[in-house]
Amino acid sequence: MQFVQKVKQNQQDLTRALAKALDTRDTHTLYHSENVAxxxxxxxxxxxLSExxxxxxxxxxxLHDIGKIGIAEHVLSKPGKLTSDEYELIKSHPKIGHDIIKHVNNFQDSGVLDIVLYHHEKFDGTGYPNGLKGENIPLEARxxxxxxxxxxxxxxxxxxNExxxxxxxxxxxxxxxxxxDPEIVDVFLSLLDQGALRGNV
Structure with missing residues (x-):
């Protein structure tokens, strides 16, 4: 049991360290990632879902945006509209993130890698990086x-502006x-309507 707790703590420490590393590049990212989590x-x-x-x-x-650590700072912090080339760079961050964490043993064969790689897929198949559609997108990423x-x-x-x-x-x-995913939106809206997720609104 003590060993299991140690592994879990190491995993937590690694996750926080990676998220903090990205925060040094983009100061909004850690706060955003904590909210999303x-x-x-x-x-x-x-x-x-199970514990x-x-x-x-x-x-x-x-860690969903960890791949942005590989994107140029001037692109991440650009105040105006991105050029098509800059947008293509932004679209590369899921694959960069996946490449960064795929060798972490505790993340293999888990939903962590799926989230990092597929969180910009869209239910109708128009997302990136792979254009997955519907339930072909892992539930965690949806x-x-x-x-x-x-x-x-x-x-x-x-x-x-917000x-x-x-x-x-x-x-x-x-x-x-x-x-x-319509079902997930319905679940989320029910939480919103209960006032549980108003957050910064």
């Missing part, structure tokens, strides 16, 4: 995609079956 775990619990699966989702959500988009919408950045609660709610509804 919190929201994702609440969705997973509402869906009655182990919730743990994987928490770690994967904390959960994090909703939480990730929500936190992005309610957060102010140098290139955009959205109000009503607009965010409508955006999630409008993208059911398009960007997002």
């Amino acid at each position: 919190n929201f994702s775990v609440q969705i997973a619990k509402k869906m009655n 182990q699966k919730c743990r994987e989702i928490q770690i994967g959500a904390l 959960i994090v995609a909703v939480a990730d988009a929500y936190d992005a919408m309610v957060s102010k950045r140098i290139y955009k 959205m109000d609660y009503a607009s965010v709610r409508q955006e999630l509804i409008n993208n059911k079956g398009k960007q997002f």
Whole structure:
């Protein structure tokens, strides 16, 4: 039991260290990743996923943007619209992140790698990097995609203002079956309507 606890602690320390490393490049990322992890775990619990699966989702959500450590700082912090070339660079961050953590033993054969690689896939198949569609996208990544988009919408950045609660709610509804898994949106909206996830809105 002591060994298992030690392994879990080492995993937590590694996850935090990686997330903190990215924060040195993009100061908003750690706060964003912590929010996404919190929201994702609440969705997973509402869906009655196992404790182990919730743990994987928490770690994967904390690390979902780790690949941005390989993206030039001027692209990450650009206040204006990205050029097509810059957007292609941004789109490479899931694969970069996957390459960074795929050799960590504790992350292999878990949802962590799936989250990092597939959190920008869209339910209708128009996402990246692989254009996966529907339930071909791992459940963990579909959960994090909703939480990730929500936190992005309610957060102010140098290139955009935050959205109000009503607009965010409508955006999630409008993208059911398009960007997002409809079932996960419904679960998330139920949490929102309970006031559990208002966050920064």
